[in-house]
Amino acid sequence: MSLVARLREKSQDNILLFSDALVLAKQCNVDLLEVEQAALGDNIWPERYQRHQGIFSAAQQHQLLDSTVALIGCGGLGGQVFEELIRLGVGQIIAIDPDSFAPHNLNRQLLCTVEELGRFKVQAAVRRAFSVNPAIKVVPLSLAFSPVIHKEVRQAQVVIDCLDSIADRHELAEFCHASQIPLVHGAVEKWFGQIGVQKETTLIKDLYPKIPPNDKITSPSVLFCTVATVASLQIAETIKLLLNLNSPLLDNWKSVDLLNCEIDAIG
């Protein structure tokens, strides 16, 4: 019996239970991702995405599962972005970060737990995906963004900037511009942040016209609520890019102030 025929047999009211998806993957000797893609292709919703109905069509959820995103930085913003990507159902995530976790990451970095201290951030991401959404394929690269990994990053439909250095952001933005890959930018400090999308312009160069003298030396203080807010705005923009939905943030940016509860347009 074909996978689709089994899916039709197992599903009820166009919903495929998570437990049945796991059984089918084993019985048919295919990945869980393949089962979920086949289900959505037949307008059957995997149970884990049931509450996306009415927001996305089955075809759009399928499109997300077919997508590849490159996440540059898996610390504060990157940890929260990663969590939302795996719950959203972005099928493949190239996770890039050269660092391992230290205790001062515990206040704001979602992937950092006491158990993960001393371990590579990208490996923590792999473990997190396995425990939250084992269908997602994570490509962990414990390296800094550099030409060595350009080939891997070029696979992505969207690149998400969760870096913490202006010089690295310049390099990433130039690469994305040259490769014609949209870049979702986020940055945070204290109660404040910014979010923007570079698609056709040189937005990042405009935002950071020069590299500050203390770049890569000082690490700003930041609250988890700021990180989570800016990361969630980055995810909202990522969804729109992956599904070709319009956004006022294309080649634009906004300033976020949680102390005054404001998201400001420029000027």
Place this chain on the structure above:
Amino acid sequence: MKVTVKLFAFFREGRFKVEEREYPEPTTVSEVIEGLGIDLDEIGITMINSRHCQFETLLKEGDNLAIFPVIGGG
């Protein structure tokens, strides 16, 4: 001349969000910034009437000057 100065993010701490301020002519953007006790190295973007401007740009009566810090954390 009157200039409306808008500060963003942590530049607001201990200062203000928006204020109409009086400056002598000529006054440059960098003179306004330094007059507020802000180090020029901390500046990300400055805009006059929603358009990018330089530190040496001269302000005019009625201008809206927006000053954003560099925010670089991730």
